Amino acid sequence: MFREVINTISPYIPGKPISEVKRELGLEKVIKLASNENPLGPSENVKKAIKESLSDLGFYPDGNCTELKLKLAKKLNVKPTQIIFGAGSDEITQFIASIFLNPGDNSIMARPSFPRYETVTKVMGGLPVEIPLKNHTHDLDEFAKHINERTKIIWICNPNNPTGTIVKKDELYSFIKSVPSEIAVVVDQAYREYIDDPEYPDATQWLYEFKNLIVLQTFSKIYGLASLRIGYAIASEEIIEKLNRVRPPFNVNHMAQVTAIAALEDTEHIQKAKELNKKSLEFFYKSFEEMNLQYIESYGNFVMVDLKKDAVEIFKKLLLKGIIVRPGDIFDMPTYIRVTTGLESDNMEFIKALKEVL
Numbered sequence: 001m002f003r004e005v006i007n008t009i010s011p012y013i014p015g016k017p018i019s020e021v022k023r024e025l026g027l028e029k030v031i032k033l034a035s036n037e038n039p040l041g042p043s044e045n046v047k048k049a050i051k052e053s054l055s056d057l058g059f060y061p062d063g064n065c066t067e068l069k070l071k072l073a074k075k076l077n078v079k080p081t082q083i084i085f086g087a088g089s090d091e092i093t094q095f096i097a098s099i100f101l102n103p104g105d106n107s108i109m110a111r112p113s114f115p116r117y118e119t120v121t122k123v124m125g126g127l128p129v130e131i132p133l134k135n136h137t138h139d140l141d142e143f144a145k146h147i148n149e150r151t152k153i154i155w156i157c158n159p160n161n162p163t164g165t166i167v168k169k170d171e172l173y174s175f176i177k178s179v180p181s182e183i184a185v186v187v188d189q190a191y192r193e194y195i196d197d198p199e200y201p202d203a204t205q206w207l208y209e210f211k212n213l214i215v216l217q218t219f220s221k222i223y224g225l226a227s228l229r230i231g232y233a234i235a236s237e238e239i240i241e242k243l244n245r246v247r248p249p250f251n252v253n254h255m256a257q258v259t260a261i262a263a264l265e266d267t268e269h270i271q272k273a274k275e276l277n278k279k280s281l282e283f284f285y286k287s288f289e290e291m292n293l294q295y296i297e298s299y300g301n302f303v304m305v306d307l308k309k310d311a312v313e314i315f316k317k318l319l320l321k322g323i324i325v326r327p328g329d330i331f332d333m334p335t336y337i338r339v340t341t342g343l344e345s346d347n348m349e350f351i352k353a354l355k356e357v358l
């Protein structure tokens with residue numbers, strides 16, 4: 001009855017929701033530092049836009065996201081026809097796999113990296129080729145060695161989730177240039193807005209040069225709209241036109257569209273989130289150093305720290321104290337946890353709890 005490949009796919013394991021932990025453990029206060037959301041949530045502008053949008057909820061949304069697309073295209077300096085929206089950038093990974101992969105084709109990705117690249121490849125009957133990270137970073141030389149005539153997509157998560165490391169400008173540029181133009185190169189920049197480092201490349205700048213390049217971004221992270229599900233891809237008009245063929249007609253809901261428009265205009269809120277993240281990372285690094293724990297320096301809003309102990313055990317103990325983090329076992333890093341930066345008070349409570357459970 002079921003396709004054979006379905007049995008080889010593990011369901012996505014999300015960070016535990018706050019409501020579930022409260023219910024299961026009978027806790028009143030729970031701090032979630034598990035899914036790389038913005039702890040400030042959306043801006044006041046966004047909340048106002050939500051109220052204003054309530055009168056339109058009975059109608060189907062604009063499937064083309066026209067107003068948002070025009071605004072975003074202007075901001076990014078690309079044509080509106082170079083953008084497609086998804087119910088999260090996650091949904092767009094499915095579109096990408098479905099327009100490029102025939103059964104038996106392969107796609108190349110790092111391991112550990114964002115697990116959806118593997119899943120969407122398998123769903124299409126494709127073969128995920130997983131290249132181990134080197135020094136916790138994409139090993140693009142190995143990527144290049146594994147390209148063959150069945151390779152259709154190369155996924156580069158920059159910065160990488162879960163390690164927070166980046167591929168720097170020159171290296172990424174040379175790699176994309178070396179990839180045959182009939183292979184799609186996807187650069188997932190979900191955490192791009194957190195980064196100021198001049199060595200970090202925004203791959204959007206290369207879209208005119210590389211017609212096989214697809215850049216993924218999202219409103220779930222710094223913009224604080226994770227629950228509304230909206231992300232986007234920027235690519236050549238040809239690729240976007242093909243992606244639109246497989247997109248469900250009303251995949252992005254109206255509230256997501258109006259809030260994304262409001263969020264785009266909200267530079268102050270973004271700046272605030274960025275500064276908070278920077279401070280939080282510094283606090284985590286300092287605390288880990290004091291505790292003699294090694295960590296991987298991160299360009300995102302999360303950090304992997306090595307507890308030198310079974311991380312699932314520590315995860316469970318932290319949960320009992322009302323703190324949700326991500327154990328590293330699912331990323332093949334069984335002694336690490338991944339912790340998202342939170343509000344100042346949340347960060348302090350996390351470190352206090354971590355000291356206790358260790």
Ligand code: PMP
Nearest residue numbers: 088089090114161190218220231
């Ligand atoms: N890419 C990366 C690297 C991510 O970490 C995430 C979310 N965890 C996504 C894509 C998906 O984000 P969304 O679907 O919410 O846009």
